[in-house]
Amino acid sequence: MGNLSHRGIPLFQGKSSCEVPAARTCVDAFIEPHWCACLDWxxxxxxxxxxxxxxxxxxxxINKYNSDNTDECAESTLREVQWSARLVPSGAFRRFHSSKDKDGFVPNMSADTPITSVMYQLKLVTDPGKAIFEMSLMHDISLDEFKFKIEDISRINEYGAQARCVENTLEHLRKFCYCRDAH
Structure with a gap:
């Protein structure tokens, strides 16, 4: 049986190492939730x-991310949310509720399972500069907090000269910074 503590389980090496554990989840396989086949948007x-x-x-x-550079970068404001979605168990996954597999195992996918966090995707526009962002974020329900990872945020429109004040010195801010002198 493959080891859950390993990210990958080789499928073409001896029988004992190629069996994927029945309890393996997307988290065990280091698959981000938004790529997990058990979930739909x-x-x-x-x-x-x-x-x-x-x-x-x-x-x-993003304003906090830019906060050390407020002399160069203008404060952003929300212009509009263009679309949003949340991750939920897929319809195919839900159809397996209480169905036995060939070994008689019956999974527990009941509605009684407590939900502690929900993943969302948003596409929104900020001002100044009409920056368009898409991101995945987690809503921690117990703390009522939204959690962002910088690598899960994409600026999907051109920022061009809007970020010229940081383009050579603070490359990590280019997609977030609207230079004050760009007005």
Whole structure:
């Protein structure tokens, strides 16, 4: 049986190492939740209060990310949320609820399982500069906090000269900084 503590389980080496453990999850395989086949994206109204709170939290996050450079970078504000979605168990996955496999194992995928966090994807626009961002973020329900990872944030429109004040010195800020002198 393959070892859950290993990221990859070789499928073409001896029988004992190629069996994928029945309890293996996307987390065990180091698969990010938004790529997990057991989950689907469900649209959420862009005006939903939780989506609006997440969008405002994102703007606060990028303003904090730029906070050491406020002489160069203007403060961002939320212009609009263009679309949003949340990760939910896939329809195919839910159909297996209480169905036995060939060994008689019955999975417990009941609605009683406590949900501690929800992953969202947002596409939003900020001002100044009409920057368009797409991101994945986690809403920690127990703490009622939104958590962002910088690598899960993409600026999907050109920033061009908007970031010229940091383009050679603070490359990590280019997608977030709207230079004050770009007005």
């Amino acid at each position: 469900e649209s959420v109204d862009a005006n939903d209060p939780i989506v609006q709170r997440a969008a405002r939290a994102f703007v606060k996050f």
